[in-house]
Amino acid sequence: MQKTMEKSIDTNPLNDPEQRYIIDQILDENKDLAGATMVVLNSLQEAIGYISPEMQVYVAKKLGEPVSRIHGVVSFYSFFTTTPRGKHTIKFCIGTACYVSGIEQIIEKAKQILGIEPGETTEDGLITLELCRCVGACSQAPVVVVDEEVQGRVKANRFPKTIQDIKKMEADLA
Numbered sequence: 001m002q003k004t005m006e007k008s009i010d011t012n013p014l015n016d017p018e019q020r021y022i023i024d025q026i027l028d029e030n031k032d033l034a035g036a037t038m039v040v041l042n043s044l045q046e047a048i049g050y051i052s053p054e055m056q057v058y059v060a061k062k063l064g065e066p067v068s069r070i071h072g073v074v075s076f077y078s079f080f081t082t083t084p085r086g087k088h089t090i091k092f093c094i095g096t097a098c099y100v101s102g103i104e105q106i107i108e109k110a111k112q113i114l115g116i117e118p119g120e121t122t123e124d125g126l127i128t129l130e131l132c133r134c135v136g137a138c139s140q141a142p143v144v145v146v147d148e149e150v151q152g153r154v155k156a157n158r159f160p161k162t163i164q165d166i167k168k169m170e171a172d173l174a
Contacts, residue, residue, distance in 0.1 A: 013052060013055060026044055026047060027059065037059075037069070040059060041080060045080055051074050052083070084121060086121040087170070088128070088146065090127060090128070090145070091131070091146075092132070093144070093145070095133055098143050100141075106142060106155075109159050113163055114163065118131045127166060132145070135150060140152025
């Protein structure tokens with residue numbers, strides 16, 4: 001099995017001078033705004049890609065907020081992540097319609113092919129698997145979202161092609 005990306009790299013962007021500069025710039029530009037916490041966290045998620053536990057402590061200090069408040073926001077909203085995501089994200093809808101339509105078999109196929117669990121990223125940083133509750137495409141169940149593209153009526157035996165397409169696209173870009 002492949003190791004997850006979070007185990008193989010330093011997940012503290014504060015240790016990287018370029019990322020630290022970006023973090024400080026976002027904090028300096030937004031710390032005095034009303035609702036600064038959400039603005040800062042959204043900007044950090046967009047710029048860095050995730051909000052590590054160390055970043056949460058740093059943000060709390062810079063904004064004069066308790067760490068528990070920053071962590072509460074990050075853990076409450078599903079669009080925030082505390083570990084690096086892959087270049088591509090595959091989300092599996094586990095809402096009722098998708099669940100009864102066989103999403104579990106598709107998830108198992110992805111785990112088998114990539115050697116990772118949902119919530120993990122391949123060692124090469126290419127693909128992250130995630131579960132989500134509902135994407136609002138119940139009539140298309142089972143649904144998989146690749147990056148921002150919703151794919152409906154996905155079949156487990158055809159799902160490997162989705163992963164092959166991602167890998168082929170990356171090989172063509174290289």
